[in-house]
Amino acid sequence: MTARRAGAAAAAAVLLAAVLAAAPKRTHKDPARRETGDLAFVRGAVYTVDGARSWAETVVVSNGRIVFVGADAASKPWIGMRTRVVDLEGKMLLPAFHDSHVHPISGGIESLEVNLHGIESAAEVLEKVRSYAAAHPNASWIRGSGWELTTFPNANPTRAMLDEVVPDRPAYLEAMDGHSAWVNSRALAVAGVTRETPDPAHGRIERDPKTGEPSGALREEATHLVSRHLPRRTAKDYEDGLKEALRQANAFGLTSLQEASASDRDLETYVAFDRRGALTARVRASIYCDTDKGVADVPRIVDLRRRFHGRRLVAGGVKIFADGVLETKTAAVLEPYLGTSGDRGKANLEPDVFKELATALDREGFQIHVHAIGDRAIRDTLDALEAARRANGVRDSRHHIAHLELIDPADVPRFRRLGVVANFQPFWANGDKYLTELTEPELGPERSRWLYPIASVLDSGGVVAFGSDWSVSSLNPLDGIEVAVTHRAPSGEAPGAGGGEGNPGPPWLAQERIDLPDAIAGYTIRGAYLDFTEKETGSIEPGKAADLIVLDRNLFEIPASKIHETKVLKTFLEGKEVYSAGE
Ligand SMILES: [Zn+2]
Numbered sequence: 001m002t003a004r005r006a007g008a009a010a011a012a013a014v015l016l017a018a019v020l021a022a023a024p025k026r027t028h029k030d031p032a033r034r035e036t037g038d039l040a041f042v043r044g045a046v047y048t049v050d051g052a053r054s055w056a057e058t059v060v061v062s063n064g065r066i067v068f069v070g071a072d073a074a075s076k077p078w079i080g081m082r083t084r085v086v087d088l089e090g091k092m093l094l095p096a097f098h099d100s101h102v103h104p105i106s107g108g109i110e111s112l113e114v115n116l117h118g119i120e121s122a123a124e125v126l127e128k129v130r131s132y133a134a135a136h137p138n139a140s141w142i143r144g145s146g147w148e149l150t151t152f153p154n155a156n157p158t159r160a161m162l163d164e165v166v167p168d169r170p171a172y173l174e175a176m177d178g179h180s181a182w183v184n185s186r187a188l189a190v191a192g193v194t195r196e197t198p199d200p201a202h203g204r205i206e207r208d209p210k211t212g213e214p215s216g217a218l219r220e221e222a223t224h225l226v227s228r229h230l231p232r233r234t235a236k237d238y239e240d241g242l243k244e245a246l247r248q249a250n251a252f253g254l255t256s257l258q259e260a261s262a263s264d265r266d267l268e269t270y271v272a273f274d275r276r277g278a279l280t281a282r283v284r285a286s287i288y289c290d291t292d293k294g295v296a297d298v299p300r301i302v303d304l305r306r307r308f309h310g311r312r313l314v315a316g317g318v319k320i321f322a323d324g325v326l327e328t329k330t331a332a333v334l335e336p337y338l339g340t341s342g343d344r345g346k347a348n349l350e351p352d353v354f355k356e357l358a359t360a361l362d363r364e365g366f367q368i369h370v371h372a373i374g375d376r377a378i379r380d381t382l383d384a385l386e387a388a389r390r391a392n393g394v395r396d397s398r399h400h401i402a403h404l405e406l407i408d409p410a411d412v413p414r415f416r417r418l419g420v421v422a423n424f425q426p427f428w429a430n431g432d433k434y435l436t437e438l439t440e441p442e443l444g445p446e447r448s449r450w451l452y453p454i455a456s457v458l459d460s461g462g463v464v465a466f467g468s469d470w471s472v473s474s475l476n477p478l479d480g481i482e483v484a485v486t487h488r489a490p491s492g493e494a495p496g497a498g499g500g501e502g503n504p505g506p507p508w509l510a511q512e513r514i515d516l517p518d519a520i521a522g523y524t525i526r527g528a529y530l531d532f533t534e535k536e537t538g539s540i541e542p543g544k545a546a547d548l549i550v551l552d553r554n555l556f557e558i559p560a561s562k563i564h565e566t567k568v569l570k571t572f573l574e575g576k577e578v579y580s581a582g583e
Contacts, residue, residue: 036080037062044088049539061546064574092554096255096547097477098527101402101467108245114144130165145174157182159216181223191226238269250579253549253568259285261319267308274310280578286317286369317367323377327438331374337442355387362388368399375408415462426484431508455512465530466522477523482563484519490564546575
């Protein structure tokens, strides 16, 4: 632990006591002419996330804005007959959370289909599919996602298993990693996939070793043989998906979302919600850029930004996919994957093309949001953003790189130097089997030490913001906060550690853990910075919007391994309650 971060933690603990006796803080209006608030939170543990990371007891809101933050004793003049008073009884009040990398619409759509995320036994998977099919008798296809390769022998679930629970309609279930699909006999029949069908160039049809018949699992491009027959998703599917995503986001205390890859249909859906006042989160959208087209795609993106904006929607970002993922060796790495003959993965853009594209987007005033996972893709991205800065001059661009699984140590200080925000998904640093069984063996111990170096980037002075990448992983920011602090799976069990609450096992990479104040900042004020809304959201200060959440316990008073058990009780957006537990 560094002195800087140890200091922050100590300061946070001491400030609670100090603030209770303090005078009222800055107020929005002249106290002589003030009106009482319409909403007040009293007797709380208010962690403000202001510059001093100070604590307070009372927050008063008027017309959606915070007008008072301070001690209970000083708040009386702000509370009147028309004030709705919420007695926090010592519970925690935080600024509402920001998710800096999330796919709300596709995540919502998936939640409404067969959602197999987190189910660990084959029997439970099949039961879930069976009950979904029974509950949706009119669905022409049974469609879902989220099953894990490790649930089935040789990652190879069969169509016979699926036929038992869905005999009457085609079924298509995507694996959690998106690289395999599991289908039933009806789906294979609809697609005309038989023993005679050859494997596509970049894919494989798993087959019964005796008969040669397709056995039900499809890999990579073979999935397209069936997926192209799926009914096209309708505008209603998009609307239902967004509605579900907003419901879940608000329940987890989120009121600001950085949409990580928006299509024109996504943007249409956001705008429609915004116009009718149904967008219960601020959305900053990164518009998907086709890297095959490169700069030729820029005019289309400029046009989408012009057409789609609203009160809570800004389409000010562009999303570039720089590489793939480590587990399948498609992430672009500087040194070859172990056990291969020189395989360094695949960068989606040649360095010169990337520089040209970044420079063109930067010139148009976009915030560039890059998916980069391998250390080579990350270096190429930093080089491209540096080239854009050299060509166009320094501006307040707040470009950012998401995922950042493997950063070469030489590149760590460049985030600060280039003003590039490190947009980590901290939940992924939990030491699960994807890391220990798939990722670390292909990198070796020396390079694996540089997986998710969150603390190193913070220590170098870089800005670190956090996101979920939902539906890839949990939408709950408290899960991400816990893993950022513990580097362990939020269940409290480490693989092979014997499990159980009392035996959580060692942290996965102890030196890259961060402290609770930094973890909270990653989901609040740093997210606000990334959204260009830090004067509006991300902390509890007079003059800011009342985007606030009530938690059922004080995160500073519980063991870090219990953070994921914390519940959001209420969520407010601009002073309006958008979620209340139990309602
Ligand atoms: Zn993503």
